[in-house]
Amino acid sequence: MRDLLNGSLFFGSLISLAFYALGLAVKRRFRLAVFNPLLIATLCVIGTLIALDVDFAAYQHSTEVISYFLAPATVCLAVPLYEQLALLKRHWKAMLAGLLAGVLCGLGCVFALSSLFSFPHELYASLLPKNITSAIGYGLSQELGGVVPITASAIMIAGMFGGVAGEGLLAFFGVTDPVARGFGIGMASHAIGTARAMDLGQVEGAMSSLAIIAAGLTTVVAAPFFSTLL
Amino acid sequence: MQYLMQLGIILAVSFAGEVLNALLPLPVPASVYGLCLMLALLATGVLKPAQIQPVSRFLIAVMPVMFLPTCVGIMDVADQLLPVLLPFLVVCIVGSALVMVVSGRVAQAAIRRERGARQ
16 A cells, blocks of 8 residues: 555645645635635645655656646736736835835844744744745755745744735734735745735735746845845 | 747747757756746737637646755755754745845835825
């Protein structure tokens, strides 16, 4: 049985889709942000792999076909962005201000907390790219002397945090403007947050997509400076 | 046939992104080049949204599933993270909350000032 599951081409993809569908059903039933389908699916898949003693490498091999579509899907984010182009042109100054404030606060916060916890440079550098899209974050982590799998985990946690708590957090701090809401979610939670922002509305989704690009590129420029601090 | 054509266009732009990534010495991933290129094609009218929809809409709708394999990858670095798990989570969550609230609030304040100035 174990050999069959480890050698299977379809088992990993099958449980991924099945648990994501379960996550969607749970979210629809309870309508609570904590029941984020991605979070539910992640926990269920990890539990299943451990319970059935399936190697992560085997799972990864089986799900390559799912990950394959990530780049084409990212390219497709251009469509909602295009549909909101007028809004983007009208508010570019506001978003530039939000971008600079967000990136500097984010990197500064990682520096402050990493000093507080006396993290080694390796861990500090792995955490600096936590709020940007993994496609840019992995390369940046490597360049700064970080550990890529740790960066990958930090990026996933930042993304899921935005998906689970973003809406409530922004409402709590009085951010109600759809442009600012979407932009804030994308700034902190990249494409995972954007997937959630799409549910909130077309404007939110488009602004979140824009924030992924803006945050990623700005962080690439600013992070090397912060990296030398610790 | 229509779906294949639409997927073909999307893959062609993704490939062009890979080419740009290989040619230009910037730390920009292929998918971000592809996104910018697609936006340029749409903005200049070379491509109409209808030429890639509904396939593009489908890909965006199922995008969260595409992150699942990487999320599950956390189990692969669990032994490295366990000793620092709590502070690690604090940095990830506090840091992300700060980025979201600061960028959202600053952008909102600027938007409201712009609106006020216009009226």
